[in-house]
Amino acid sequence: MSIEVRDLTKTFGDFTALKEVSLQVPTGELVALLGPSGSGKTTLLRIIAGLEVPDSGSVLFEGEDTTDWSARDRRVGFVFQHYALFRHMTIFENVAFGLRVRPRRQRPSEAEIRERVVELLKLVQLDWLATRHPSQLSGGQRQRVALARALAVGPKVLLLDEPFGSLDATVRKELRRWLRRLHDELHVTSLFVTHDQEEALEVADRVVVMNEGQVEQVGTPSDVYHHPASAFVYHFLGNVNLFRGRVEGGKVYVGGIAMELPQDDGADAKTAIVYVRPHLLEIHIDQPDGNAHFRARVEHINPAGPVVKVQLLSEWGDPVQVEISQERYRELRLTKDAEVFITPKEKQVFIDRYSI
Amino acid sequence: MAGTIAFSRATASITRTRATTEPAIVRWTLIGTAVAFLGLFLVVPLAAVFTLALEKGVSAYFAAFREPDALAAIRLTLLTAGIAVPLNLVFGVAAAWAIAKFEFVGKNLLITLIDLPFSVSPVVSGLIYVLLFGLQGWLGPWLAEHDIKIIFAVPGIVLATIFVTFPFVARELIPLMQAQGTEEEEAARVLGAGGWQTFRRVTLPSIKWGLLYGVILCNARAMGEFGAVSVVSGHVRGLTNTIPLHVEILYNEYNSVAAFAVASLLALLALVTLAAKSVVEWKSQAHVTTGERTPARGEAR
Numbered sequence: 001m002s003i004e005v006r007d008l009t010k011t012f013g014d015f016t017a018l019k020e021v022s023l024q025v026p027t028g029e030l031v032a033l034l035g036p037s038g039s040g041k042t043t044l045l046r047i048i049a050g051l052e053v054p055d056s057g058s059v060l061f062e063g064e065d066t067t068d069w070s071a072r073d074r075r076v077g078f079v080f081q082h083y084a085l086f087r088h089m090t091i092f093e094n095v096a097f098g099l100r101v102r103p104r105r106q107r108p109s110e111a112e113i114r115e116r117v118v119e120l121l122k123l124v125q126l127d128w129l130a131t132r133h134p135s136q137l138s139g140g141q142r143q144r145v146a147l148a149r150a151l152a153v154g155p156k157v158l159l160l161d162e163p164f165g166s167l168d169a170t171v172r173k174e175l176r177r178w179l180r181r182l183h184d185e186l187h188v189t190s191l192f193v194t195h196d197q198e199e200a201l202e203v204a205d206r207v208v209v210m211n212e213g214q215v216e217q218v219g220t221p222s223d224v225y226h227h228p229a230s231a232f233v234y235h236f237l238g239n240v241n242l243f244r245g246r247v248e249g250g251k252v253y254v255g256g257i258a259m260e261l262p263q264d265d266g267a268d269a270k271t272a273i274v275y276v277r278p279h280l281l282e283i284h285i286d287q288p289d290g291n292a293h294f295r296a297r298v299e300h301i302n303p304a305g306p307v308v309k310v311q312l313l314s315e316w317g318d319p320v321q322v323e324i325s326q327e328r329y330r331e332l333r334l335t336k337d338a339e340v341f342i343t344p345k346e347k348q349v350f351i352d353r354y355s356i
Numbered sequence: 357m358a359g360t361i362a363f364s365r366a367t368a369s370i371t372r373t374r375a376t377t378e379p380a381i382v383r384w385t386l387i388g389t390a391v392a393f394l395g396l397f398l399v400v401p402l403a404a405v406f407t408l409a410l411e412k413g414v415s416a417y418f419a420a421f422r423e424p425d426a427l428a429a430i431r432l433t434l435l436t437a438g439i440a441v442p443l444n445l446v447f448g449v450a451a452a453w454a455i456a457k458f459e460f461v462g463k464n465l466l467i468t469l470i471d472l473p474f475s476v477s478p479v480v481s482g483l484i485y486v487l488l489f490g491l492q493g494w495l496g497p498w499l500a501e502h503d504i505k506i507i508f509a510v511p512g513i514v515l516a517t518i519f520v521t522f523p524f525v526a527r528e529l530i531p532l533m534q535a536q537g538t539e540e541e542e543a544a545r546v547l548g549a550g551g552w553q554t555f556r557r558v559t560l561p562s563i564k565w566g567l568l569y570g571v572i573l574c575n576a577r578a579m580g581e582f583g584a585v586s587v588v589s590g591h592v593r594g595l596t597n598t599i600p601l602h603v604e605i606l607y608n609e610y611n612s613v614a615a616f617a618v619a620s621l622l623a624l625l626a627l628v629t630l631a632a633k634s635v636v637e638w639k640s641q642a643h644v645t646t647g648e649r650t651p652a653r654g655e656a657r
Contacts, residue, residue: 051542071545078546084539088561098547101557153547 001062001156001189002027003048008057010043017043019213020057027062028187030180032200035210036236041193042161044210048191049159050074061157074157077150077188081162083142085134091145092130095120098153120148123182140171147179151186160192164199176203197237201225209233231350234275241281241320243274245349252349257294259347275348278323283310284341285332293343296320298336303329310334312342405623409616420606420617428594429602430621432510436585436598437578440517444574448525449567453559455526456533457541470526473519481519482587485512508590513598516584521577528570532563565640569633576629580622 003025010018017040025031033041046052048059050071058067066074085094095117099108108116121127124144134142143163150158163179164172180203183190194200200207201221209216209224209232217229228234235242245254252259252272259274284293296312299319308329312320320342324332334340377383410417420426451470455463473481487493489506499506506512540562544554560567582600589596597605599622606615 049546051546071542072548072550074546075548076546078543080539080543082539084543086540086543086558086562097544097549097557101544101547101549101553149543149547 003157003189003191004060004063005044005048006058006060008044008047008054008059010040010047010052010054016213018047018054021210021213021215023208023215023218025189025191027189029205030183030190030192030203032204032207033191033193033210034195034197034200034207034236035216036195038212039210040213041195041210045159045161045191045193048157049076049078051078075153075155077147077153077155077158079143079146079150079158079160079163081165083134083139083146085142085145085149087134089133090130091121091126091132091134091137092117094134094145095149095152097149116152120152121145123151124148138171139167140175143167143175147182151188155188158188158190160190162193162195164196165194172199179203201237209236211236228348231273231275234348234350239278239321241276241278243276243318245272245274246270247272254294258291259344259349272349274344275350276344276346278309278321279307280345280347281320281322282343282345283312283322283324283328283332283334284343285338287341288343293341296340296342298334298338298340301329301334301336312340314342402623405616405620408612409620411616412613416613417617417620420614421621423614425594425597426602426614426618429597429599429618432513432596433579433598435510436514436517437575439514440521440578441571441575443518444522444525445567445571447522448527448529448570448574449563451526452529452533453555455530456536457538467530470523472523473521474523478520478581478583479587482516482584485516485519485584485588489515507588508592508596510596512588513585513596516588517578517581520581520584521574524574524577525567525570528566528573529563532566533559536562565636569636569640572629572632572636576625579625 003023005021005023008018008021009016019040021040021044023044033044035041043052047054050066050069050073054067058065060066061074086097089097096113099113099116102108118127118130121130124147126141126144126148129137129141129145134145137145147160147163160179164175167175176199179192192204201224204221206218207221207224208218211232217224217233219227219229224233225237228237234240243254245252245259247253247270252274254274287293295315298310299313300311302309302311303326306326307323308326310322310324312322314320322342332340409420421430451466454460455467486507488495489499489512490496491500491507493507496507504511506515540558541554544558549557579598580600581598582604585598586601586604589598589601591597591601591605593605599618603615603619603622606612606618
C-alpha cells in the first residue's frame with residue numbers, strides 16, 4: 001500500500017514541528033526519514049500512524065484520504081523506539097494482542113492465533129522465548145518482539161520510530177541488516193525514522209532528509225550522498241570540512257587560494273561555503289604545482305581503524321580533518337607538527353545565502 | 357583462587373561501608389530515638405487499648421459487641437465504606453487516567469482540587485455539607501419539601517466520608533501512571549484495541565498493585581473517619597452512629613470497657629490494613645523487578 005502525505009503542518013505551542021510537508025512512499029519500498037532531533041521526522045511518522053492529529057494537510061493510504069481515521073482503523077504496524085511492549089504479558093501474549101482485540105466476528109480461533117504467533121516468533125527467531133516476560137529479554141530481542149507484534153495484524157504499512165535507537169552499536173548493525181532482509185522477504189511498505197545517516201544509507205531504498213520541519217531532499221542513498229541538494233544535506237550525511245570563501249569572478253577564494261566555482265548560480269554572491277569530505281582531501285609533503293592547495297600543520301593523528309584520521313590546522317587557523325588510507329599514511333610518514341600541503345580531490349560549493 | 361577473590365571482595369565491601377556511614381554512636385542514637393518515640397506514641401497506646409478492653413475479662417469484652425447500638429454502628433460503618441470506597445475507586449482511576457494520560461486546560465486545578473480534602477480540616481468538610489444540605493442551608497428547604505433527609509442521616513455520613521477519602525486512590529495512581537507514560541496505550545490503539553479493551557488489558561494490569569494500595573488506605577480512612585462524620589451525623593443512637601462515634605459516646609458515658617472494646621475493632625482494622633499494605637508493597641515491588649533476576653515464570657497458555 002502506498003502512502004502519501006500532502007501539505008502537512010503541525011505545531012506544538014510555539015514550536016512548528018512540520019511545515020507543509022508533502023511526501024510519497026510507493027508500495028513495497030523501505031524508506032528512511034533522516035534528520036537531526038527536532039526536525040519533525042517522528043511527528044510525521046506519528047501523524048501517518050494516526051497517533052497525532054495534523055493542524056492541516058492530509059494523509060492518504062493507496063489514494064484514500066485517511067486523515068480523519070483513528071489509529072485503530074488505519075491498520076498500520078507501528079514499532080516504538082522504546083519497544084512499548086506490554087510489560088505484564090508474556091512474549092506470546094504480546095504478539096497475540098492485535099489478534100485478540102479484534103471484534104468477535106473477525107477474531108481468529110485460539111488455534112489460528114497460536115499458529116500465527118508461533119509463525120511470527122519463528123520469523124523473528126524468538127519462538128524459544130514465548131513464555132518469558134519483556135523485562136527478561138535483551139534490547140535487541142525486545143525490538144524484534146515489537147516488530148513481530150506489529151506484523152501480527154497483517155499491516156499494509158509498517159512504521160518504525162528510531163527502531164534501533166536504544167541499542168548498542170553491534171546489535172544495531174546486525175539488526176538493521178536483518179530488517180533489510182526481512183523487508184526483502186515481506187515487501188511491506190515501510191517507513192522508518194532515524195537520526196543515524198549510516199543506518200539510513202545502508203538500509204533504505206530511498207532516503208528522505210528532513211530539517212526544521214521540512215523535507216530537504218528525497219532520493220536514493222547514492223543520490224543524497226553524492227548529489228546533495230543543499231548544504232544541510234551535505235553536512236548531515238557524513239563528516240565534512242567547512243571553508244568559508246570569497247566569490248570573485250566565478251571563482252571561490254579560500255584563504256587566498258582560488259578554487260573553481262562548480263555551480264553557475266549565485267555568481268553574484270559575495271561569500272560561499274566550500275564543503276569537502278575528509279576522505280576527499282589529500283596530504284602532500286612537497287608543495288604541489290599550481291595554486292589549488294593550502295598549507296596546514298598536523299595536530300593529531302589517529303591511525304586506529306580502517307583509515308587514518310589526521311587533524312590539522314590550516315594556515316588561516318581553521319581545523320581541518322583528513323582521512324587517508326593506511327598505505328598512504330605509511331608512505332607519507334606523517335608526524336605531529338609536520339608542515340604539509342593539502343589539495344581537495346572533489347568539493348561541493350554552496351552559496352552562502354545568509355552571509356554574515 | 358576462589359577463596360582469594362571472595363576474601364578481597366569482602367574486604368572491599370567493608371571499607372566501602374565504613375566510608376559511607378556515620379560512626380556507630382550517631383547511628384545508635386538516631387535508631388534509639390526513633391524506636392523510643394514509636395514505642396511511646398504508637399505501641400503503648402495500642403497496647404493500652406487492648407489492655408483496657410480486656411480489663412473486665414473476655415466475656416465483658418464480647419458483650420460490648422452484642423449490644424444493638426454497637427451492632428448498628430458496625431453495620432453503618434461497613435455500609436459507608438461499602439459505598440464510599442467503590443465510588444472513590446472509580447473516581448480515582450478516572451481522575452488519575454485523565455491527569456496522567458491527557459493534556460487539557462485546568463489540569464493543575466484538578467490536581468489541586470483532588471488534594472483539597474487533605475488540606476481542609478475534616479470538621480470543616482462536614483460543615484460544608486451542613487451548610488449545603490442542612491435545614492438552614494442552601495438546599496435545605498427544597499430537600500425538606502421533598503422529604504429527603506441528608507444531614508443527620510445516613511446519606512450525609514456517606515457524602516462526608518466520600519469527600520474526606522477521595523484523594524487516596526487518585527493520589528496513589530497519578531505518579532504511577534505518569535511514570536508509565538502512554539506508549540503502551542498507543543501501541544494497543546495502533547494494534548486495533550478500543551478504549552475499554554486498552555484500559556482492561558493494558559492499563560489496569562499495570563496499575564493493579566498501586567490501585568489496591570490506594571483502596572486499602574481509602575478503606576482504612578473511610579471506616580475510621582471521625583471529624584467530618586461527627587458533624588453531619590447528629591449522633592442518633594442505633595441510626596447515625598459509626599464505630600468511631602459510638603466509641604466516643606461510650607467513653608463519655610464512662611463505659612470504658614465497652615468503649616475500648618469497640619475501639620479495639622478499629623485498632624485491629626489498622627493492624628490488618630498495615631499487614632495488607634506491606635503485602636501489597638512487597639508484591640508490587642516484585643512486580644516491578646520481575647525478570648531482572650527471576651528466571652522465566654512458566655505461564656501455561
